[in-house]
Amino acid sequence: MPEAMGFFTDTTVCIGCKACEVACKEWNQLPAENGGIRELSGDSYDNTRRLDGIHWRHVRFIEQFSGPYNGRWLMMSDVCKHCVQAGCIEVCPTGAIIRTEFDTVVIQSDVCNGCRACISACPFGVIDINAVAGTAQKCTLCYDRLKVGLEPACAKACPTDSIQFGPITELRARAQKRKDQLRAQGVEAQLYGADPQGPLGGLNSFYLLVDEPEVYGLPRNPKLPSRNLKQSTSFSVASAAVLGVLALVGLRKRRMDEQPPSLS
Amino acid sequence: MSDTFFSGAPHWRWLIILYFFVGGLAGGACFLAALLDWFGRPEDRPVVRTGYYVAAWGAIISGLLLTIDLGRPLRFWHMLFQSANLPALMFKGWSPISFGAWAILLFGLFSVLSALGAMAEEGRLQTPAFHLLHRGALAKLVVAVAGLLGFFVAGYTGILLSVTNRPIWADSPWLGALFVASGASTGAAALMLLAPGRGATPRSLEWLSSFDSNALVVELLVLVVFLVSLGSVNRVWVSVWGLLLLVGVVGFGILVPLGLHLKPARFGSLATRPVVNAAKLVLLGGFLLRLATILASEGIDRYRVAVGM
Ligand code: SF4
Numbered sequence: 001m002p003e004a005m006g007f008f009t010d011t012t013v014c015i016g017c018k019a020c021e022v023a024c025k026e027w028n029q030l031p032a033e034n035g036g037i038r039e040l041s042g043d044s045y046d047n048t049r050r051l052d053g054i055h056w057r058h059v060r061f062i063e064q065f066s067g068p069y070n071g072r073w074l075m076m077s078d079v080c081k082h083c084v085q086a087g088c089i090e091v092c093p094t095g096a097i098i099r100t101e102f103d104t105v106v107i108q109s110d111v112c113n114g115c116r117a118c119i120s121a122c123p124f125g126v127i128d129i130n131a132v133a134g135t136a137q138k139c140t141l142c143y144d145r146l147k148v149g150l151e152p153a154c155a156k157a158c159p160t161d162s163i164q165f166g167p168i169t170e171l172r173a174r175a176q177k178r179k180d181q182l183r184a185q186g187v188e189a190q191l192y193g194a195d196p197q198g199p200l201g202g203l204n205s206f207y208l209l210v211d212e213p214e215v216y217g218l219p220r221n222p223k224l225p226s227r228n229l230k231q232s233t234s235f236s237v238a239s240a241a242v243l244g245v246l247a248l249v250g251l252r253k254r255r256m257d258e259q260p261p262s263l264s
Numbered sequence: 265m266s267d268t269f270f271s272g273a274p275h276w277r278w279l280i281i282l283y284f285f286v287g288g289l290a291g292g293a294c295f296l297a298a299l300l301d302w303f304g305r306p307e308d309r310p311v312v313r314t315g316y317y318v319a320a321w322g323a324i325i326s327g328l329l330l331t332i333d334l335g336r337p338l339r340f341w342h343m344l345f346q347s348a349n350l351p352a353l354m355f356k357g358w359s360p361i362s363f364g365a366w367a368i369l370l371f372g373l374f375s376v377l378s379a380l381g382a383m384a385e386e387g388r389l390q391t392p393a394f395h396l397l398h399r400g401a402l403a404k405l406v407v408a409v410a411g412l413l414g415f416f417v418a419g420y421t422g423i424l425l426s427v428t429n430r431p432i433w434a435d436s437p438w439l440g441a442l443f444v445a446s447g448a449s450t451g452a453a454a455l456m457l458l459a460p461g462r463g464a465t466p467r468s469l470e471w472l473s474s475f476d477s478n479a480l481v482v483e484l485l486v487l488v489v490f491l492v493s494l495g496s497v498n499r500v501w502v503s504v505w506g507l508l509l510l511v512g513v514v515g516f517g518i519l520v521p522l523g524l525h526l527k528p529a530r531f532g533s534l535a536t537r538p539v540v541n542a543a544k545l546v547l548l549g550g551f552l553l554r555l556a557t558i559l560a561s562e563g564i565d566r567y568r569v570a571v572g573m
Contacts, residue, residue, distance in 0.1 A: 050272075052272075087429060090358065090359065091356075091359045091360075091361060091362075091427065091428075092359070093343045093354065093356065093359055093361045093362035093365055094339070094342035094343055094347070094354060095342075095346055095347075095354055096342070110347075111339075111342060111347050111348065112335075112336070112339075112342075113334050113335065113336045113337075113339035113340060113342045113343065114334045114335015114336045114339075115333075115334055115335075115343070115361060116274040116275060116276065116335070117274065117359070117361045117424075117428075119271075119272050119273070119274040119275070120271060120272070120273070120274040120276075120428035120429060120430045120433070121271075121427075121428055121429055122271060122272065122429065123267060123268075123270060123271055123429045124270060124271070125270055125271045125272035126272070127272065128272055129275065129335055133335075134335035134336045135335055135336060136335070214265065217270060218270065219267035219268075219269075219270040220267060221267055222267060222270075222429075223267065223429065225427045225428050225429055225434065226358050226359075226427055228423075228426040228427050228434060228437050229358060229360070229423070229426075229427050231437035232422070232423045232426040232427065232437040232438075232439070232440045232441075233423055233440065235437055235438055235440060235441040236419040236420075236422065236423055236440030236441050236443075236444050238441065239419070239440075239441035239442075239444040239445055239482065239486060240415045240419060240444050242482060243444065243445065243448045243478075243479055243482060244295075244299070244415075246475065246478040246479070246482070247296065247299050247475050247478075248299070248303060250471055250474055250475050250478070251299075251300075251303050251304065251471065254467070254470075254471055
């Protein structure tokens with residue numbers, strides 16, 4: 001069995017060129033939005049805005065400006081996190097979402113029936129419906145390329161090596177070194193999703209950030225959807241039991257209120 | 265900010281809202297019918313039979329709504345069987361959408377059997393086999409299973425919403441309980457409206473009306489607990505959905521019908537037919553409850569995109 005593979009994205013060297021976005025679209029033959037007539041966001045240089053069924057990579061532009069010459073750009077190439085404990089796999093009722101031999105998460109489009117439960121289960125807002133296929137879609141970490149020993153299209157295209165592909169253990173060691181290097185330079189660098197003891201058992205696509213996760217549109221403490229299952233079920237059963245008892249008490253009261261039949 | 269604000273909206277809109285409403289109502293009606301079947305009196309039979317008809321039609325409509333809502337409707341059976349490994353079953357006990365699909369199917373089966381029994385009882389089906397479905401131990405067993413599955417179907421939709429990562433839905437474990445109570449009140453309301461046409465006696469209707477009052481009180485209490493449990497997420501209600509929840513659900517859907525049940529004289533023209541008017545308002549409130557809880561969360565996707573998250 002091959003070892004777990006994934007991405008380490010060093011956001012500090014992303015230049016926002018979107019080569020990864022384009023390479024992903026091209027390799028996976030993803031359609032253009034709105035027939036190629038794109039509405040500009042109007043308030044940002046980021047016109048893709050989000051990950052969805054036809055955008056499996058999204059270079060997020062975070063414009064932190066308090067005046068025309070005072071501020072900074074943060075850029076992050078976002079993608080499915082290929083969570084070690086994946087909420088999407090957990091809820092998928094058709095078994096369409098599988099974990100591959102590379103420890104990545106793939107939606108089989110020929111099995112998915114478009115119920116959309118995975119969209120609401122993913123803590124990162126990664127999945128959406130691909131209108132052409134009518135099914136939920138997202139990054140496959142180029143499963144087809146991995147199978148034949150190629151690296152994913154996005155990592156191949158990235159000109160600055162902001163997206164690095166490889167065995168997760170190696171990537172984690174490299175990420176740690178890079179974080180230490182930046183910290184030594186006084187940069188407030190932190191790793192997001194690199195800790196196998198952390199949320200969701202770690203992310204097989206993890207990041208080096210220089211601001212809080214929320215600034216990058218990432219939840220601080222992503223959780224599995226099943227965390228609510230037990231409590232929610234118990235409260236529902238309790239509510240049903242209370243209503244059942246009330247109904248029975250009502251029937252009993254009705255019987256007791258009835259006059260005994262007269263003997264005459 | 266709750267971590268749920270970073271997730272994407274599943275585009276569960278009108279068909280799903282309608283399904284949640286119809287499924288809840290059918291489940292609640294079936295539960296009440298089964299209860300009266302087991303513990304009621306012969307005079308309750310018209311209500312019992314109406315309950316099974318409502319349940320059967322509700323289950324069929326629910327199945328259709330769910331199927332049409334899929335991105336690939338012809339693959340609906342992928343939720344029941346492993347498409348690449350037939351005839352292996354597809355079932356995940358930890359995924360509400362998976363066990364819900366089975367629950368709807370079984371609820372449909374048992375409620376249709378119960379409805380067939382009701383038709384046999386009314387003399388509309390003469391074949392002796394159908395009479396087994398309205399008298400005897402087998403009939404009792406079938407309706408008991410239908411009733412329990414009914415309550416399950418009414419409540420699992422709330423659990424389904426809680427077992428996500430969406431704002432409001434996943435921020436509280438109380439939605440399932442709320443939908444159970446709402447299923448019970450809307451089920452009773454449907455029976456109050458439809459059973460008189462099938463010959464329901466005033467005593468049966470009186471019991472339904474008093475049960476409906478109790479269910480509305482439970483619903484109101486659970487709604488309050490639900491809102492308290494949302495904590496800071498409650499700010500999402502500062503919107504048209506919050507207004508709908510307060511005025512439509514709490515006001516017109518719970519408090520006014522409660523008043524009509526308890527003190528009809530205070531309600532002017534509504535008091536001319538208090539039970540019927542209360543039932544109509546309860547149905548409206550049950551629908552608006554699903555509408556507000558689903559669309560309030562759905563709308564947050566647009567917010568997320570708008571702020572570049
Ligand atoms: S990031 Fe979302 S889509 Fe990707 S594996 Fe995790 S839960 Fe699934």
